[in-house]
Amino acid sequence: MTLTDFVNFLVKNSKTIMEYSENHFTLVLLAVGISLLIWVPVGLLLTKSDKWAARVLALANTIFCIPSLSMFAILVTIPMFGLGRKSALLALVLYAMMPLIRSVYDGVKNVDRNVIEAARGMGMSTKRILVEILVPLGMPIIFAGFRITVVMTTGIAAIATYIGERNLGRFIQEGLVRSNTPMMVTGALIISIIAIGLDTILGMIEKRIVPKGLRVSR
Amino acid sequence: MRWENFRFALFEKAPEALLEHSMIVVITITIAILISVPLGVFLSRPKYKKFGLVTLNILNLLQAVPGIAVIALALPILGLGMKPAIVALLFQSLLPIVRNTIAGLLGVSSDVKEAASGMGMSQRRILWEVELPLAIPIILSGIRTATVYVVSIGTLASLIGAGGLGNLIMGGLSLFRPEYLLVGAGLGALMAIFLDRMINYLEYRITPPGMRVE
Numbered sequence: 001m002t003l004t005d006f007v008n009f010l011v012k013n014s015k016t017i018m019e020y021s022e023n024h025f026t027l028v029l030l031a032v033g034i035s036l037l038i039w040v041p042v043g044l045l046l047t048k049s050d051k052w053a054a055r056v057l058a059l060a061n062t063i064f065c066i067p068s069l070s071m072f073a074i075l076v077t078i079p080m081f082g083l084g085r086k087s088a089l090l091a092l093v094l095y096a097m098m099p100l101i102r103s104v105y106d107g108v109k110n111v112d113r114n115v116i117e118a119a120r121g122m123g124m125s126t127k128r129i130l131v132e133i134l135v136p137l138g139m140p141i142i143f144a145g146f147r148i149t150v151v152m153t154t155g156i157a158a159i160a161t162y163i164g165e166r167n168l169g170r171f172i173q174e175g176l177v178r179s180n181t182p183m184m185v186t187g188a189l190i191i192s193i194i195a196i197g198l199d200t201i202l203g204m205i206e207k208r209i210v211p212k213g214l215r216v217s218r
Numbered sequence: 219m220r221w222e223n224f225r226f227a228l229f230e231k232a233p234e235a236l237l238e239h240s241m242i243v244v245i246t247i248t249i250a251i252l253i254s255v256p257l258g259v260f261l262s263r264p265k266y267k268k269f270g271l272v273t274l275n276i277l278n279l280l281q282a283v284p285g286i287a288v289i290a291l292a293l294p295i296l297g298l299g300m301k302p303a304i305v306a307l308l309f310q311s312l313l314p315i316v317r318n319t320i321a322g323l324l325g326v327s328s329d330v331k332e333a334a335s336g337m338g339m340s341q342r343r344i345l346w347e348v349e350l351p352l353a354i355p356i357i358l359s360g361i362r363t364a365t366v367y368v369v370s371i372g373t374l375a376s377l378i379g380a381g382g383l384g385n386l387i388m389g390g391l392s393l394f395r396p397e398y399l400l401v402g403a404g405l406g407a408l409m410a411i412f413l414d415r416m417i418n419y420l421e422y423r424i425t426p427p428g429m430r431v432e
Contacts, residue, residue, distance in 0.1 A: 065410040067370035068285075070403035073387045077396040155284025159374070162391055172290040176377055181294045188290035192283040199282040 005182040017190070024167035024194075027157050031089055032150055035096035040142075043104025044130070053105060057098075064098035068156045071095070072163045088160035095156060096149045103145020107138025140210040147202040154195050168194075224397040231386055232401050238300075239382035239409065242372050246304050247365050250311040255357065257312075258319025259345065270320060277313040285310065285371035293378045303380035307371055311364035318360025322353030355425040362417040369410040373402075383409075 010017070046053040066074075071094065075087040111134050119129050135142070161169030171187025174180070261270035288306045296302030326349050334348045335341075376384025386402025389395070422430070 061414070062411055065366050065370075065414045066407040067373045067403075067410055069370075069373040069384060069387050070406040073390065073399040073403035074407070076391070077399050151282050155286070158284055158286050162388075169286060172286055176290070176293070184290045185294060188287035192287045192291075195284055195287075196279055196282045199279075 006186060009182040009186050013186075017186075020166060020168045020170055021190070023165065024154075024157055024169075027085070027088060027092070027160065027165060027167060028150070028153050031092035031096065031153050031157070034089065035093050035100055035149060035153075036146075038093065039097055039100035040104055043101040044108065046101065046105050047108045047134075057102060057105070060098040060101055063094050068095070068159050069162065072160060076163050083164040085165065087163055088157070088165050091160070092153050092156060096153060099145045099148045099152070103142050103148075104138070107141035107145075108134045110141060111137045140206070143202075143206050143209060147199065147206060150202060151195055151199045154198060155191070158191050220397065223395055224401070227386060227390075227395075227398045227401040231398070232383075232405060235381065235383045235386050235402065236405055236409070238380070239369070239372055239384075239406070242300065242304060242307070242375060242380060242382055243365065243368050243409075243413075246307045246311060246368050246372075247361065249304070250308055250315055250364055250368075251361060253308075254312045254315035255319050258316045258357075259323065259350075261316070262320045262323040274313075274317060274320070277316060280309055281313045283310070285367075286374055289371070289374050289378055298379040300375075300380045303372075303375035303378055306378075307368050307375065310371070311368050314363040314367070315357065315360040318363075319353065319357050322356030323349050325356065326352045352429075355421050355429070358417060358421045358424065362414060362421070365413050365417060366410050369406065369413060373406050 042056070046056055068091070071091045072087060075081045075091055076083055078087075081087040081090060115133060115137065116129060119133050124132070157165070157167060158169030158172065161167055161173050168187055168191050171183050171190070175182075175184025175187060257273070260266055261273055288310060289303070292302045292306035296305055330348060330352070331344060334344045339347070372380075372382055373384040373387060376382050376388055383402045383406045386398050387406070390398030390400075390402060
């Protein structure tokens with residue numbers, strides 16, 4: 001395989017590439033959106049009860065361990081889901097549970113107790129403390145979890161091609177079946193570049209939104 | 219769902235697949251530990267710290283590459299079979315261990331190190347008898363992350379002919395036999411969860427009681 005093969009493939013298949021990318025991004029966006037809607041409130045709720053937090057985090061950890069191909073395969077056998085987008089979405093949302101809940105929980109729990117006391121002493125209500133103190137101060141950790149979720153979801157979404165999603169993973173799947181190396185490599189490169197790009201961009205945003213005094217060196 | 223299919227998958231197909239899968243995981247993780255723990259120790263020495271950041275950034279980039287892409291890129295470069303799969307998996311299992319080794323070694327309180335050198339210990343003895351024992355729980359948790367990851371991406375390794383539980387899952391998907399899916403996927407999930415729990419327990423046992431955090 002040479003560079004010309006690669007460029008030829010890109011030019012010839014630009015339409016398909018666009019279509020697959022669009023499908024990929026809609027799936028990722030939907031999955032991340034739903035995950036945020038569900039898991040952020042759950043994470044915030046868990047900060048109220050340590051007992052439940054331990055239980056739910058253990059469950060999330062266990063789910064996170066399940067290999068992604070296994071997760072898709074198991075969901076496919078459940079009659080209600082079957083092949084297609086529903087199974088893919090559910091699997092991605094379940095995977096996002098661990099990083100999101102954990103980061104929201106850790107972020108809020110890590111806020112200095114004295115700050116909360118001070119806020120309460122100033123007469124802030126619990127709701128205002130949550131919105132104006134806990135979430136902004138926990139933001140660095142929460143955003144780090146968000147970043148991991150997005151990058152991970154992009155990668156796992158490619159595997160959903162095996163259960164009938166027509167996305168960028170399809171190039172890899174078909175390239176392998178037809179031993180079409182340019183196709184396979186193009187698919188792999190596009191996904192890698194998207195994942196690395198998202199990681200880098202979100203990393204830059206992460207640095208921006210963290211107040212200077214809170215920046216941790218890693 | 220038919221019982222004969224299920225039995226065939228579980229008793230005829232699964233043992234071999236499980237064995238291959240365990241082999242992939244054990245070999246990959248052993249090599250990963252042999253490479254990344256010394257690398258982590260090397261990069262955490264004050265003299266070489268400046269390489270540390272660069273190496274970590276490169277490994278971070280590698281980590282962002284999705285597993286299926288790594289497998290797909292490994293095929294044209296390395297060919298088919300178990301060896302290429304192990305090399306591909308190796309690339310991504312290095313980061314968690316290196317990062318945790320560095321974090322663990324840097325996390326050792328400098329008071330302890332000073333006390334050790336005040337007692338006349340050489341740098342080498344401090345590393346072996348003070349720093350490494352104190353850092354081991356954190357290193358182990360990196361190994362745990364890497365192991366779960368390898369089990370997970372290992373199911374994709376069947377795509378490039380490495381065998382393992384992925385064979386059952388892929389076969390089940392293409393023949394549409396839910397029995398194969400359940401056996402392959404279930405065993406994969408159980409294996410990942412079991413290894414996670416086992417290393418977690420090891421981590422707990424190896425941490426001195428005074429250092430356990432809850």
